[in-house]
Amino acid sequence: MEDREIVALYWDRSEAAVAETQARYGPYCLAIARRILGSGEDAEECVNDVWLAAWNSIPPHRPACLSAYLGKLARRTAVSRLERSGAAKRGGGEAALSIEELSECVPGRWSVEGALEGQRLSEAISDYLRGLPDVKRRVFLHRYWYARPVREIAARFGFSETKVANMLSRTRKGLRRYLEQEDLYHG
Template sequence: MSRIVRNLALKKYEYISAAKRNPAAVTSLEELGDCVSGTDSIGTEMEKRHIEKTIDKFLWRLEEEKRNVFIRRYWYFDSIETICKYTGFSQSKVKSMLYEMRRKLKKYLESEGIKV
Protein backbone atom coordinates (compact mmCIF):
# COMPACT_ATOMS: atom_id res chain seq x y z
CA MET A 1 0.00 0.00 0.00
CA SER A 2 2.69 2.50 1.03
CA ARG A 3 4.66 1.54 -2.09
CA ILE A 4 1.70 2.53 -4.27
CA VAL A 5 1.33 5.82 -2.41
CA ARG A 6 5.04 6.50 -2.83
CA ASN A 7 5.05 5.81 -6.54
CA LEU A 8 2.00 7.98 -7.06
CA ALA A 9 3.73 10.78 -5.19
CA LEU A 10 6.78 10.35 -7.37
CA LYS A 11 4.69 10.39 -10.54
CA LYS A 12 3.35 13.69 -9.36
CA TYR A 13 6.84 15.04 -8.80
CA GLU A 14 6.46 17.95 -11.19
CA TYR A 15 3.10 18.78 -9.63
CA ILE A 16 4.51 18.48 -6.14
CA SER A 17 7.60 20.52 -6.88
CA ALA A 18 5.69 23.22 -8.74
CA ALA A 19 3.19 23.66 -5.95
CA LYS A 20 5.78 23.06 -3.17
CA ARG A 21 3.20 20.81 -1.55
CA ASN A 22 5.70 18.34 -0.14
CA PRO A 23 9.01 20.15 0.32
CA ALA A 24 10.65 17.10 1.95
CA ALA A 25 9.94 14.95 -1.11
CA VAL A 26 11.17 17.68 -3.43
CA THR A 27 14.42 18.25 -1.55
CA SER A 28 15.07 14.54 -1.16
CA LEU A 29 14.70 14.13 -4.92
CA GLU A 30 16.98 17.11 -5.47
CA GLU A 31 19.60 15.53 -3.22
CA LEU A 32 19.60 12.38 -5.34
CA GLY A 33 20.95 14.57 -8.11
CA ASP A 34 24.37 14.07 -6.44
CA CYS A 35 24.34 10.41 -7.47
CA VAL A 36 23.47 10.81 -11.13
CA SER A 37 24.54 12.72 -14.23
CA GLY A 38 21.04 14.06 -14.82
CA THR A 39 20.69 12.77 -18.38
CA ASP A 40 17.57 10.75 -19.24
CA SER A 41 18.35 7.10 -19.79
CA ILE A 42 16.16 4.58 -21.52
CA GLY A 43 16.93 1.15 -20.17
CA THR A 44 15.41 -2.25 -20.78
CA GLU A 45 13.43 -3.99 -18.04
CA MET A 46 16.44 -6.20 -17.45
CA GLU A 47 18.72 -3.19 -16.99
CA LYS A 48 16.25 -1.59 -14.60
CA ARG A 49 16.09 -4.80 -12.59
CA HIS A 50 19.89 -4.89 -12.47
CA ILE A 51 20.00 -1.32 -11.11
CA GLU A 52 17.38 -2.15 -8.49
CA LYS A 53 19.18 -5.29 -7.41
CA THR A 54 22.42 -3.30 -7.16
CA ILE A 55 20.72 -0.69 -4.97
CA ASP A 56 19.36 -3.50 -2.76
CA LYS A 57 22.82 -5.01 -2.49
CA PHE A 58 24.30 -1.64 -1.60
CA LEU A 59 21.70 -1.04 1.10
CA TRP A 60 21.98 -4.50 2.64
CA ARG A 61 25.71 -3.93 3.02
CA LEU A 62 25.29 -0.68 4.93
CA GLU A 63 25.12 -0.55 8.70
CA GLU A 64 21.51 -0.83 9.86
CA GLU A 65 21.16 2.71 11.17
CA LYS A 66 22.65 4.29 8.06
CA ARG A 67 20.46 2.11 5.87
CA ASN A 68 17.33 3.08 7.72
CA VAL A 69 18.16 6.78 7.60
CA PHE A 70 18.68 6.47 3.82
CA ILE A 71 15.38 4.65 3.34
CA ARG A 72 13.43 7.08 5.53
CA ARG A 73 14.76 9.94 3.44
CA TYR A 74 14.59 8.54 -0.08
CA TRP A 75 11.81 5.98 0.13
CA TYR A 76 9.47 7.51 2.70
CA PHE A 77 10.50 11.08 1.77
CA ASP A 78 10.80 12.02 5.45
CA SER A 79 12.16 15.46 6.22
CA ILE A 80 15.52 15.78 7.99
CA GLU A 81 13.67 17.05 11.08
CA THR A 82 11.45 13.95 11.16
CA ILE A 83 14.45 11.63 10.83
CA CYS A 84 16.16 13.49 13.68
CA LYS A 85 13.04 13.06 15.79
CA TYR A 86 12.95 9.29 15.16
CA THR A 87 16.64 8.60 15.56
CA GLY A 88 17.69 11.21 18.11
CA PHE A 89 20.54 12.26 15.80
CA SER A 90 21.39 15.90 15.18
CA GLN A 91 20.55 17.50 11.84
CA SER A 92 24.21 17.82 10.90
CA LYS A 93 24.80 14.14 11.62
CA VAL A 94 21.83 13.06 9.49
CA LYS A 95 22.88 15.38 6.67
CA SER A 96 26.46 14.13 6.68
CA MET A 97 25.27 10.48 6.82
CA LEU A 98 23.05 11.08 3.80
CA TYR A 99 25.79 12.88 1.91
CA GLU A 100 28.24 10.08 2.58
CA MET A 101 25.73 7.42 1.47
CA ARG A 102 24.83 9.27 -1.74
CA ARG A 103 28.53 9.50 -2.57
CA LYS A 104 29.01 5.82 -1.86
CA LEU A 105 25.93 4.82 -3.80
CA LYS A 106 27.20 6.66 -6.87
CA LYS A 107 30.59 4.99 -6.55
CA TYR A 108 28.99 1.59 -6.03
CA LEU A 109 26.65 1.89 -9.02
CA GLU A 110 29.61 2.88 -11.19
CA SER A 111 31.68 -0.01 -9.86
CA GLU A 112 28.86 -2.35 -10.93
CA GLY A 113 29.04 -1.01 -14.48
CA ILE A 114 25.92 1.17 -14.23
CA LYS A 115 26.03 4.44 -16.13
CA VAL A 116 24.83 7.06 -13.71
Protein backbone atom coordinates in the same frame (compact mmCIF):
# COMPACT_ATOMS: atom_id res chain seq x y z
CA MET B 1 -8.33 -8.36 10.18
CA GLU B 2 -5.06 -10.01 9.25
CA ASP B 3 -3.28 -9.18 6.00
CA ARG B 4 -3.78 -12.69 4.74
CA GLU B 5 -7.51 -12.41 5.23
CA ILE B 6 -7.60 -9.07 3.44
CA VAL B 7 -5.71 -10.53 0.49
CA ALA B 8 -8.14 -13.44 0.45
CA LEU B 9 -11.01 -10.93 0.18
CA TYR B 10 -9.35 -9.41 -2.87
CA TRP B 11 -9.03 -12.83 -4.43
CA ASP B 12 -12.68 -13.49 -3.65
CA ARG B 13 -13.45 -10.17 -5.37
CA SER B 14 -15.20 -8.99 -2.24
CA GLU B 15 -15.59 -5.24 -1.99
CA ALA B 16 -15.01 -5.58 1.72
CA ALA B 17 -11.36 -5.94 0.78
CA VAL B 18 -11.10 -2.24 -0.01
CA ALA B 19 -12.90 -1.23 3.18
CA GLU B 20 -10.64 -3.43 5.28
CA THR B 21 -7.57 -2.09 3.50
CA GLN B 22 -8.67 1.48 4.08
CA ALA B 23 -9.30 0.79 7.73
CA ARG B 24 -5.92 -0.78 8.28
CA TYR B 25 -3.65 1.04 5.89
CA GLY B 26 -5.49 4.28 5.08
CA PRO B 27 -3.47 6.47 7.45
CA TYR B 28 -0.23 4.75 6.47
CA CYS B 29 -0.73 5.28 2.72
CA LEU B 30 -2.04 8.79 3.27
CA ALA B 31 1.05 9.71 5.25
CA ILE B 32 3.32 8.46 2.45
CA ALA B 33 1.36 10.33 -0.20
CA ARG B 34 1.18 13.49 1.86
CA ARG B 35 4.91 13.59 2.41
CA ILE B 36 5.57 13.24 -1.29
CA LEU B 37 2.84 15.51 -2.57
CA GLY B 38 2.72 18.04 0.20
CA SER B 39 -0.95 18.74 -0.34
CA GLY B 40 -3.54 16.93 1.75
CA GLU B 41 -6.15 17.05 -0.99
CA ASP B 42 -3.82 15.63 -3.59
CA ALA B 43 -2.76 12.96 -1.14
CA GLU B 44 -6.34 11.86 -0.54
CA GLU B 45 -6.98 11.58 -4.26
CA CYS B 46 -3.74 9.68 -4.59
CA VAL B 47 -4.77 7.20 -1.92
CA ASN B 48 -8.06 6.59 -3.71
CA ASP B 49 -5.98 5.69 -6.75
CA VAL B 50 -4.03 3.29 -4.55
CA TRP B 51 -7.18 1.40 -3.57
CA LEU B 52 -8.15 1.13 -7.21
CA ALA B 53 -4.67 -0.06 -8.14
CA ALA B 54 -4.78 -2.65 -5.37
CA TRP B 55 -8.19 -3.85 -6.55
CA ASN B 56 -6.93 -4.16 -10.11
CA SER B 57 -3.68 -5.90 -9.25
CA ILE B 58 -4.77 -8.40 -6.57
CA PRO B 59 -5.24 -10.87 -8.19
CA PRO B 60 -3.08 -11.74 -10.05
CA HIS B 61 -0.67 -10.63 -7.33
CA ARG B 62 -0.79 -12.23 -3.91
CA PRO B 63 1.47 -9.95 -1.84
CA ALA B 64 3.34 -11.68 0.93
CA CYS B 65 3.62 -8.39 2.73
CA LEU B 66 0.55 -6.24 2.18
CA SER B 67 1.91 -3.17 3.94
CA ALA B 68 4.99 -2.99 1.74
CA TYR B 69 2.88 -3.68 -1.34
CA LEU B 70 0.44 -0.89 -0.56
CA GLY B 71 3.20 1.43 0.57
CA LYS B 72 4.94 1.00 -2.75
CA LEU B 73 1.70 1.55 -4.63
CA ALA B 74 1.12 4.74 -2.65
CA ARG B 75 4.63 5.99 -3.25
CA ARG B 76 4.54 5.11 -6.95
CA THR B 77 1.18 6.78 -7.44
CA ALA B 78 2.24 9.87 -5.54
CA VAL B 79 5.50 10.21 -7.48
CA SER B 80 3.63 9.82 -10.73
CA ARG B 81 1.15 12.49 -9.68
CA LEU B 82 4.00 14.73 -8.56
CA GLU B 83 5.61 14.37 -11.96
CA ARG B 84 2.40 15.18 -13.78
CA SER B 85 1.77 18.25 -11.71
CA GLY B 86 5.32 19.49 -12.14
CA ALA B 87 5.40 20.19 -8.42
CA ALA B 88 8.81 18.62 -8.09
CA LYS B 89 10.26 21.18 -10.44
CA ARG B 90 8.56 24.01 -8.58
CA GLY B 91 10.08 22.73 -5.37
CA GLY B 92 8.70 23.07 -1.91
CA GLY B 93 7.82 19.52 -0.87
CA GLU B 94 9.99 17.10 1.03
CA ALA B 95 10.08 14.78 -1.97
CA ALA B 96 11.33 17.56 -4.19
CA LEU B 97 14.14 18.23 -1.75
CA SER B 98 14.94 14.53 -1.59
CA ILE B 99 15.10 14.30 -5.35
CA GLU B 100 17.39 17.28 -5.51
CA GLU B 101 19.69 15.73 -2.94
CA LEU B 102 19.81 12.53 -4.94
CA SER B 103 21.47 14.33 -7.82
CA GLU B 104 24.68 13.54 -5.93
CA CYS B 105 24.06 9.86 -6.67
CA VAL B 106 23.91 10.23 -10.42
CA PRO B 107 27.05 8.85 -12.06
CA GLY B 108 28.90 11.32 -14.22
CA ARG B 109 28.33 9.68 -17.58
CA TRP B 110 24.77 8.71 -16.83
CA SER B 111 21.74 9.74 -18.77
CA VAL B 112 18.09 8.94 -18.44
CA GLU B 113 18.08 7.38 -21.87
CA GLY B 114 21.01 5.18 -20.98
CA ALA B 115 19.83 4.32 -17.53
CA LEU B 116 19.13 0.79 -16.61
CA GLU B 117 15.62 -0.42 -16.66
CA GLY B 118 14.02 0.52 -13.38
CA GLN B 119 13.88 -2.95 -11.92
CA ARG B 120 17.60 -3.61 -12.35
CA LEU B 121 18.45 -0.25 -10.92
CA SER B 122 16.24 -0.96 -7.91
CA GLU B 123 17.96 -4.29 -7.42
CA ALA B 124 21.34 -2.59 -7.58
CA ILE B 125 20.25 -0.03 -5.01
CA SER B 126 18.87 -2.80 -2.79
CA ASP B 127 22.22 -4.59 -3.02
CA TYR B 128 24.07 -1.42 -2.10
CA LEU B 129 21.76 -0.74 0.84
CA ARG B 130 22.11 -4.29 2.15
CA GLY B 131 25.84 -3.73 2.41
CA LEU B 132 25.45 -0.62 4.55
CA PRO B 133 25.47 -0.58 8.34
CA ASP B 134 21.93 -0.73 9.74
CA VAL B 135 21.91 2.86 10.91
CA LYS B 136 22.94 4.35 7.57
CA ARG B 137 20.57 2.14 5.61
CA ARG B 138 17.58 3.01 7.76
CA VAL B 139 18.30 6.72 7.78
CA PHE B 140 18.72 6.65 3.99
CA LEU B 141 15.42 4.89 3.49
CA HIS B 142 13.53 7.19 5.84
CA ARG B 143 14.84 10.14 3.89
CA TYR B 144 14.54 8.85 0.34
CA TRP B 145 11.83 6.23 0.48
CA TYR B 146 9.52 7.81 3.03
CA ALA B 147 10.64 11.37 2.20
CA ARG B 148 10.80 12.21 5.87
CA PRO B 149 12.38 15.55 6.80
CA VAL B 150 15.91 15.40 8.16
CA ARG B 151 14.69 17.11 11.31
CA GLU B 152 12.11 14.39 11.94
CA ILE B 153 14.62 11.60 11.36
CA ALA B 154 17.14 13.22 13.67
CA ALA B 155 14.56 13.66 16.41
CA ARG B 156 13.27 10.13 16.07
CA PHE B 157 16.65 8.48 16.31
CA GLY B 158 18.28 10.83 18.75
CA PHE B 159 20.85 12.30 16.36
CA SER B 160 21.63 15.90 15.57
CA GLU B 161 20.38 17.17 12.22
CA THR B 162 23.97 17.76 11.16
CA LYS B 163 24.86 14.19 11.85
CA VAL B 164 21.92 12.90 9.81
CA ALA B 165 22.75 15.28 6.96
CA ASN B 166 26.38 14.15 6.95
CA MET B 167 25.37 10.51 7.10
CA LEU B 168 23.04 11.00 4.14
CA SER B 169 25.68 12.85 2.17
CA ARG B 170 28.22 10.07 2.64
CA THR B 171 25.65 7.44 1.72
CA ARG B 172 24.67 9.30 -1.43
CA LYS B 173 28.30 9.55 -2.50
CA GLY B 174 28.78 5.89 -1.69
CA LEU B 175 25.81 4.97 -3.84
CA ARG B 176 27.19 6.98 -6.70
CA ARG B 177 30.55 5.22 -6.43
CA TYR B 178 28.75 1.89 -6.29
CA LEU B 179 26.76 2.60 -9.43
CA GLU B 180 29.91 3.73 -11.20
CA GLN B 181 32.07 0.83 -10.06
CA GLU B 182 29.46 -1.73 -10.91
CA ASP B 183 29.10 -0.10 -14.30
CA LEU B 184 25.36 -0.21 -13.84
CA TYR B 185 24.55 2.09 -16.68
CA HIS B 186 24.95 2.26 -20.40
CA GLY B 187 26.77 5.57 -20.70
